[in-house]
Amino acid sequence: MATTTRTTSGRTNMTDQATRLTDMLARFTDHISKHLPWDVEQRLTELAAAETDQRARMIYDTMRRNQELAAELDRPSCQDTGLVQIMARVGDGFPLRDRLPQIFRQAVGTATRTAPLRHNTVETFDEVNTGTN
Secondary structure (H helix, E strand, O other): OOOOOEOOOOOEOHHHHHHHHHHHHHHHHHHHOOOOOHHHHHHHHHHHHHOOOHHHHHHHHHHHHHHHHHHHHOOOOOOOOOOOOOOOOOOOOOOOHHHHHHHHHHHHHHHHHHOOOOOOOEOOOOOOEOOOO
16 A cells, blocks of 8 residues: 655645555455445344245345355355446545546456456447456
8 A cells, every 4th residue: 555645845645645545445345345234234134033934034044144155255245247336426625536537447447356346347339348347
C-alpha cells in the first residue's frame, strides 16, 4: 500500500491518494463477494428458524452452508452473472473526483483477480470478454 506524502505546498500527493482508494475499494469488493452484511445474515437465520416447509428449510440450510464455505475457502459465495456496480456521491471539492471512473475500474479489475470474481463482462461492440469485470 502506498504511503501518503506531502508535496512542498502541503497538499497530499494525489497519486498516493488514488492508489490508497483503489486498494481500499478492491479489498472491499473482494470482502463483500464472500460475506453477507450482518443484518442480512441475521434475517436469514430468523427466517430459517420460522420456516415450516421442509424444502424451504433445505434452501435456507444450503444458503447458510454456502456462506460458511465462502468464508472458509476464501471464495465468493455467489457467482451469478451480475456486474459490480459502484455508486458514489462526492462533493465538488473531492480531490479525486475526475479520477473515480478509472479508480473504480482498476479496483474491480483487482478484485476480479484476488477474490476471484467471475470474468463475465463482454465489451458490447467488440464482443470480447475483457476478463476484468
